[in-house]
Amino acid sequence: MSHELTLKSIEPVTHDTHHLVFDRPEGFDFEPGQGVELHLLKDGWEDEGRPFTPVTLPDEDTLEFVIKSYPDHDGVTEQIGKMSAGDKVRIKGPFGAISDEGPGVFIAGGAGVTPMIAVLRKRLRDHGTLEGSTLVFANKTVDDIIWRDKFEAMEGLTCAFVVDEPGGDVPQQRLTRDYLRQFVEPESRCYLCGPPPMMDAVREALHEIGVKDDRLIEEDMG
Numbered sequence: 001m002s003h004e005l006t007l008k009s010i011e012p013v014t015h016d017t018h019h020l021v022f023d024r025p026e027g028f029d030f031e032p033g034q035g036v037e038l039h040l041l042k043d044g045w046e047d048e049g050r051p052f053t054p055v056t057l058p059d060e061d062t063l064e065f066v067i068k069s070y071p072d073h074d075g076v077t078e079q080i081g082k083m084s085a086g087d088k089v090r091i092k093g094p095f096g097a098i099s100d101e102g103p104g105v106f107i108a109g110g111a112g113v114t115p116m117i118a119v120l121r122k123r124l125r126d127h128g129t130l131e132g133s134t135l136v137f138a139n140k141t142v143d144d145i146i147w148r149d150k151f152e153a154m155e156g157l158t159c160a161f162v163v164d165e166p167g168g169d170v171p172q173q174r175l176t177r178d179y180l181r182q183f184v185e186p187e188s189r190c191y192l193c194g195p196p197p198m199m200d201a202v203r204e205a206l207h208e209i210g211v212k213d214d215r216l217i218e219e220d221m222g
C-alpha cells in the first residue's frame, strides 16, 4: 500500500543530514525500526524509490526521517537535501528486519543509526529508561555524528561514540573485537546496522567474542 505525504519542515542535523517532518498518513502502520521505500514526487524522480527509516513511533502524529545526503551520487538523497516545505513524496512499505527484541548493544555506522533511533525511542517510552542498553556509534568524523546530544540525554543509555578520523572529543577507534569486548558478552543481544563492510567486520568480531547468530538483529544499509 502506498501513501502520499507532504513535507511540513526540513532542518539540518549535521553538515550533510536533515530531519524531515511529515504528517503521519492515515492507515499507515509500522513497527519502530522498520523502513519504507520513499519516492520523490518531482519530475524525473518518481520512479527512484529508496529505503529510509521513520524515527518517530507509530502512534505519534508525525512521520519523521533523518536522512543523510550523498551529493556525489547525483541520486535521491541529494534531491532530498534540497526539499522544502510543501514538497510531496510517496512511501511504500513498511519492511525491514530490525525491531524491538529487548535491551542490548546497539551497534551502528553512519545513517545506520536510524533504525536504532526508532527502537531506542520506543524502549524509552515503554520502560522509562534504557538501563541495560548501550549504543556504539561509529562515524567518519565527529561532525558526522547524528543526534549525539539526543542520545546522551536518553535516560539510562550508555553511549560510546567512535570516529575514523582524528579531531574532536571522540576516540579515533575501529570497531574491533578488543574494543567491542568491553560492551559485548557472548550472551549479549546485538542490534547491528550500517554499510556492508562495517557490518561484515563487526559481525566477525562479535562471532569471535562468542555471540551466536540468533542473538544478532541486523539490517545492512547497502
Ligand SMILES: Cc1cc2nc3c(=O)[nH]c(=O)nc-3n(C[C@H](O)[C@H](O)[C@H](O)COP(=O)(O)OP(=O)(O)OC[C@H]3O[C@@H](n4cnc5c(N)ncnc54)[C@H](O)[C@@H]3O)c2cc1C
Binding pocket: 035, 050, 051, 052, 053, 054, 065, 066, 067, 068, 069, 070, 072, 073, 074, 075, 076, 077, 078, 096, 111, 114, 115, 219, 220, 221, 222
Ligand atoms: C532498510 C534501509 C533503511 C535505510 N534508512 C535510512 C535512513 O533512515 N536514513 C538515511 O540517511 N539512510 C538510510 N538508508 C540508506 C539510504 O537508503 C541510501 O543512502 C540511499 O538509498 C542512497 O540513495 P541515493 O539515490 O542518494 O544514492 P545511490 O542510490 O547510492 O546512488 C545513486 C547513483 O549514484 C551512483 N553512486 C553510488 N555510489 C556512489 C559513489 N560512492 N560515488 C559516486 N556515485 C555513486 C549510483 O550508481 C547511482 O547511479 C537506509 C537503507 C536501507 C537498506
